[in-house]
Amino acid sequence: MQGLATARVGDVVGTPLPGDERASQFPPPSYETVVDSAPGERTRLYAALSELAEQDPLIRVRRRDEVITVSLYGEVQREVLAAILQREHGVEARFGEVRTARTERLTGVGHALEVKKQGDNEFLATIGLRVEPVPPGSGVTFELECERGSMPPAFFDATEDTVRRELARGPLRYPVPDARVVMTHSGYAPRQSHMHQKFNKAMSSTGADFRGLAPRVLATALRRAGTVVCEPVHRFVIELPDDAVGTVASLVGRLGGVPSGSRLTTSGIAVLDGEIPAGTVAALQRELPGLTRGEGMCRTEHDRFEPVREVARDAARA
Numbered sequence: 001m002q003g004l005a006t007a008r009v010g011d012v013v014g015t016p017l018p019g020d021e022r023a024s025q026f027p028p029p030s031y032e033t034v035v036d037s038a039p040g041e042r043t044r045l046y047a048a049l050s051e052l053a054e055q056d057p058l059i060r061v062r063r064r065d066e067v068i069t070v071s072l073y074g075e076v077q078r079e080v081l082a083a084i085l086q087r088e089h090g091v092e093a094r095f096g097e098v099r100t101a102r103t104e105r106l107t108g109v110g111h112a113l114e115v116k117k118q119g120d121n122e123f124l125a126t127i128g129l130r131v132e133p134v135p136p137g138s139g140v141t142f143e144l145e146c147e148r149g150s151m152p153p154a155f156f157d158a159t160e161d162t163v164r165r166e167l168a169r170g171p172l173r174y175p176v177p178d179a180r181v182v183m184t185h186s187g188y189a190p191r192q193s194h195m196h197q198k199f200n201k202a203m204s205s206t207g208a209d210f211r212g213l214a215p216r217v218l219a220t221a222l223r224r225a226g227t228v229v230c231e232p233v234h235r236f237v238i239e240l241p242d243d244a245v246g247t248v249a250s251l252v253g254r255l256g257g258v259p260s261g262s263r264l265t266t267s268g269i270a271v272l273d274g275e276i277p278a279g280t281v282a283a284l285q286r287e288l289p290g291l292t293r294g295e296g297m298c299r300t301e302h303d304r305f306e307p308v309r310e311v312a313r314d315a316a317r318a
Helices: 039-055 075-089 153-166 207-225 242-254 278-291 313-317
Strands: 031-036 060-064 067-072 103-106 110-114 125-132 140-144 179-188 227-240 258-264 270-277 297-307
Touching: 031 039, 039 060, 039 067, 039 075, 067 075, 103 297, 110 179, 110 207, 125 153, 125 207, 140 153, 153 179, 153 207, 179 207, 227 242, 227 278, 242 258, 242 270, 242 278, 270 278, 278 297
Parallel strands: 140 179
Antiparallel strands: 031 067, 060 067, 103 227, 110 125, 125 179, 227 270, 227 297, 258 270
């Protein structure tokens, strides 16, 4: 067999040089939407979206409590997805309103511990977790400070899988995409039974005990660490007539953006650049033609996530 059978869009071939930006991954999507279909088609819908996400790193899908959410880079991608689902998978998808994809960032370190048969712990499991902030874009890591041989591997796996799933919704109801999670304590009840009887799961730990306790311990650790809601911030570059710079800069400010400066090109076109919350980019693009006699052109790209700014949201929705 020839070729790169497991290669995906965005994979790097070879060893990149230090500082080579071409080797960087795609920036995270700035928007998201809920997608649904007829009740009998939801399983097929999720399977189709998951298949598309495997093929294309620009498509990100998550599912929680039967709600399917797709991360997007913009309105056009939503329309393309709908067409692909219909044409290639025969699924009629209904997309909700596109909204800004907010996240939660840890602001400190938090630890929580629950011991089996102590306090109100009704599970036959001991779990200690410590959560720590990491640089944005680092992702989630799960590490052990307790001995791996202290209990069956399946119980560690159940804890890690649950932690990763639960981080899709932090204390403030947004995903926590970057965190170091350390399991500090572990414990379980070995397989037991009453005399001459079969295995009794009421006396012995199962994976369900760890899947049931882990969300509670993680929630306490996250609450003690503290989180802040963050939103994507875009860099913008606007080409426009020189006499419209002041008016457009004022609009950017009302939308929560910060102009960083303007310059005049040799062709007499002014260039205004700066940063703006992703949630108000659509409003900027909608108002720009009227303020520049149709001559304004705007380009934006994701730059980073920052704590949510208090801006004139009414202006963004106008």
